[in-house]
Amino acid sequence: MEFNGSQINIVQYSADYREQLEAFELEERQMIYSSLPIQVLEEGLMDHNRRPCVVLNKEDQVVGFFVLHQYYQHEGYETPINAVYVRSLSINSKYQGHGYGTEIMMNIPDYVQQVFPDFEHLYLVVDAENQAAWNLYERAGFLHLATNPEGPIGKERLYYLDLSGQYVSKLRLIKQDDTVLLDKDGTNVGQIKLSVDGKAVRIEEFQPADDEVRESALRQLATYVRKHYPEADRILVDTDQPDPYLNVNFVQEDSEAPEQLMKLIKY
Numbered sequence: 477m478e479f480n481g482s483q484i485n486i487v488q489y490s491a492d493y494r495e496q497l498e499a500f501e502l503e504e505r506q507m508i509y510s511s512l513p514i515q516v517l518e519e520g521l522m523d524h525n526r527r528p529c530v531v532l533n534k535e536d537q538v539v540g541f542f543v544l545h546q547y548y549q550h551e552g553y554e555t556p557i558n559a560v561y562v563r564s565l566s567i568n569s570k571y572q573g574h575g576y577g578t579e580i581m582m583n584i585p586d587y588v589q590q591v592f593p594d595f596e597h598l599y600l601v602v603d604a605e606n607q608a609a610w611n612l613y614e615r616a617g618f619l620h621l622a623t624n625p626e627g628p629i630g631k632e633r634l635y636y637l638d639l640s641g642q643y644v645s646k647l648r649l650i651k652q653d654d655t656v657l658l659d660k661d662g663t664n665v666g667q668i669k670l671s672v673d674g675k676a677v678r679i680e681e682f683q684p685a686d687d688e689v690r691e692s693a694l695r696q697l698a699t700y701v702r703k704h705y706p707e708a709d710r711i712l713v714d715t716d717q718p719d720p721y722l723n724v725n726f727v728q729e730d731s732e733a734p735e736q737l738m739k740l741i742k743y
Contacts, residue, residue, distance in 0.1 A: 479587045484539065484579050486587050489517070489528035496538035497530070501569045508629065509606045510566040513541035527591055531567075531580055539571040540580055546592055550601050552624040553634050559597035560588055581616035582646055589639055596640045604631035611699045617692055619724060647692045649700045656700065658684065658693055665689050668697070672708070677701050679713040687720070694724045698741040709742040 479486040497513045513528075520528040520543050531540030542565040547557060562584060567577045588598055602609045604623065610633055614620070618635035625631050647665070650657040658666040665685035671678045684690035701708050713721060714735050718728075726737040 477587070477590045479583055479590070481579050481583055483533060483574065484576055485532045485534075486580070486583070487530050487532065488591075489521070489530050493530045493538055497541065500538065500541065500566075502566055503569050506566065506569065509603050509609070511564050513564070513566065516543060516564045529587075531576065533571065533574075533576065537571065538568060539574075539576045540565070540567045542566070542580070542584075544588060544591055546595065550599070550634070552627065552632075553601075553622060555599055555634075555636075556597050558595060559599055560592050560595050562588075562598070562600040565600070577612060578615070581612050584616070585637055585639055596638060598637040598639050600635050601627075602633050602635065603627065603629060604633050607702075610635065611702065614699045615696050617695050619695055647689060647696065649693065649696055651700075651704055656693075656697075658689060660689070666693070668693065670701075672705060675707055675709045676712050677705050677708045677710070679711065682713075690720050691724065694720060694726075698739065702741055709740065711739045711741060713737050 477488055497517060500513050502510065502512060517528055520526040525546045525548070527544040529542050529544060530538055531542075533539050543563045545561045545563050548559070548561040548563070549555065549557070550561065565580070585598060588595070600613065600618070602613065610620070613635045618637045620633055621636045622634045623631060624634070646660065648659040650659050654670050654672070656668040656670065657664060658668070666683050666689055668679060669681040671680050682690070684693060697711060701711055713726070715721060715737065716735055718726075718734065718737060721737050726739045728734050729736045729738045
């Protein structure tokens with residue numbers, strides 16, 4: 477199985493890449509959150525439920541690594557047995573800053589469906605302090621399902637993607653004053669108008685092209701607000717169509733006013 481993208485290729489491990497994996501580097505802080513590939517490779521090769529995967533740039537340099545693990549159950553969470561987890565994802569520190577991580581995450585769902593075509597549930601777990609990572613996962617359409625305050629090295633977050641859903645993972649949210657332009661492959665597919673009230677950012681108007689764009693935009697919106705409105709801690713919306721919002725972690729502020737919804741974005 478292989479994925480060929482604009483900057484990267486994703487392939488399953490072969491011995492041809494071992495030397496480069498042995499030279500794979502992570503900064504000291506990154507090693508808090510992830511293992512070096514060589515530390516998890518042997519275990520992955522010995523377990524038929526795991527698929528060690530290598531990420532190459534167009535010069536065939538190893539820039540990233542991850543393991544796909546079917547039937548895995550992460551301690552502290554109850555997830556379906558017929559699920560795939562992305563584990564031990566890392567970017568070689570020698571090649572960071574080139575957008576490789578973004579392209580990996582935007583295309584992992586399609587790649588997983590090639591490797592495990594009979595699975596519909598994709599999960600990953602990330603340390604809660606690693607905000608750069610979970611911002612990236614949200615941009616790729618993953619939904620934050622749960623937080624475990626007592627993970628192996630502290631608080632951690634569980635993310636989920638329904639592989640059977642038609643999510644627009646390559647949707648980009650572009651800032652234009654207080655309007656968010658929704659861009660898919662260079663084409664405008666909608667917009668969101670926002671207003672700011674103290675620490676709350678309110679959705680005043682939302683015009684998506686279709687339901688898939690709506691859901692993908694809502695999944696990415698928390699990351700967008702954290703980036704562009706650093707003082708904000710929640711997103712508010714009044715809507716007579718609550719279901720799409722409730723599906724992506726919005727909640728009712730007041731049971732007597734079901735049209736008023738809120739999503740906390742800092743916790």
